[in-house]
Amino acid sequence: MILLDGKKTSADIKQEIAKSVEEIKKQGRRAPHLAAVLVGIDGASMTYVGAKVKACQLVGFESTLIKLPEDTSEKALLQQIEALNNNPDIDGFIVQLPLPKHIDEQKVIMSIDPNKDVDGFHPVNVGRLTLGLPTFISATPFGIMELLERYEIPTSGKHVVVIGRSHIVGRPMSILLSQKRKAGNATVTIAHSRTKDLKSLTQQADIVIAALGIPEFLTADMVKDNAVIIDVGITRVPDDSKKKGYRITGDVDFKAVSNKASHITPVPGGVGPMTIAMLLKNNLLAYNGIG
Numbered sequence: 097m098i099l100l101d102g103k104k105t106s107a108d109i110k111q112e113i114a115k116s117v118e119e120i121k122k123q124g125r126r127a128p129h130l131a132a133v134l135v136g137i138d139g140a141s142m143t144y145v146g147a148k149v150k151a152c153q154l155v156g157f158e159s160t161l162i163k164l165p166e167d168t169s170e171k172a173l174l175q176q177i178e179a180l181n182n183n184p185d186i187d188g189f190i191v192q193l194p195l196p197k198h199i200d201e202q203k204v205i206m207s208i209d210p211n212k213d214v215d216g217f218h219p220v221n222v223g224r225l226t227l228g229l230p231t232f233i234s235a236t237p238f239g240i241m242e243l244l245e246r247y248e249i250p251t252s253g254k255h256v257v258v259i260g261r262s263h264i265v266g267r268p269m270s271i272l273l274s275q276k277r278k279a280g281n282a283t284v285t286i287a288h289s290r291t292k293d294l295k296s297l298t299q300q301a302d303i304v305i306a307a308l309g310i311p312e313f314l315t316a317d318m319v320k321d322n323a324v325i326i327d328v329g330i331t332r333v334p335d336d337s338k339k340k341g342y343r344i345t346g347d348v349d350f351k352a353v354s355n356k357a358s359h360i361t362p363v364p365g366g367v368g369p370m371t372i373a374m375l376l377k378n379n380l381l382a383y384n385g386i387g
């Protein structure tokens with residue numbers, strides 16, 4: 097069994113980005129600049145945004161964190177986004193989701209300039225991805241594609257079962273894997289909460305991508321020998337033995353499934369760390385122009 101080491105791979109990618117930034121600076125040009133907008137004080141969101149800002153510093157990007165109070169109005173947030181859209185010193189920015197309930201998330205995503213939408217959530221970028229045009233691929237699916245490529249996992253003609261159909265993971269994942277591209281050309285089945293007899297599908301899969309958010313959902317009896325297993329799930333499970341009072345658990349029963357798999361991502365240390373590296377990659381793309 098080969099561990100798909102997202103921690104190491106993401107460190108490699110960050111190093112490559114840092115090298116590019118050094119080159120840019122050597123040429124006397126300004127460094128790429130990523131901004132993040134955080135509304136409210138959601139614990140997980142604060143952790144994610146903090147990690148993104150730290151990663152910017154590591155690769156030599158400029159970063160700006162805009163923290164807004166929980167009761168920020170939708171109008172005020174849209175004004176902030178407009179300012180970022182018009183700021184020539186900001187190459188890309190993200191609005192950390194989820195947003196407080198009184199703000200329409202879709203409206204916010206729509207207001208981001210697609211050329212600065214490094215999360216790849218704007219309909220223009222989702223459309224470009226669907227058509228196979230150059231775009232910002234949202235960071236989690238982008239990270240999984242990068243892992244498959246770097247570990248040279250054959251995907252052409254393989255049967256992939258993607259569990260989960262969300263806009264940020266399952267859906268783009270299924271599109272990317274079916275396209276004519278590196279780590280593509282697969283036959284893809286997308287499964288979701290209404291899928292019947294999921295086990296009979298996953299048992300046929302050469303590659304399973306579990307992105308549903310149910311801890312240890314994918315068990316050893318559901319996968320065939322030598323399958324490639326990508327675990328996207330991140331769920332905080334209460335655990336008194338941990339200092340934080342919880343542990344992070346994936347969607348795969350890692351212990352049992354790793355005995356059958358040819359390749360598997362651990363949680364933590366698999367898909368998670370890749371996400372931030374790919375966000376940085378998207379911001380470098382925004383700096384250089386995706387055209």
Ligand code: NAD
Nearest residue numbers: 236260261262265288289307308309328329330367368371
């Ligand atoms: P989501 O809740 O938006 O979507 C879950 C999907 O799973 C839905 O499409 C649903 O139909 C499907 N589903 C639910 N129960 C099912 C079942 N019993 N059988 C088959 N399908 C079922 O979740 P999401 O945003 O796609 O995230 C999924 C998981 O991935 C979560 O644990 C999330 O925290 C994690 N995640 C991780 C990263 C990362 O960087 N590693 C990024 C995004 C999300």
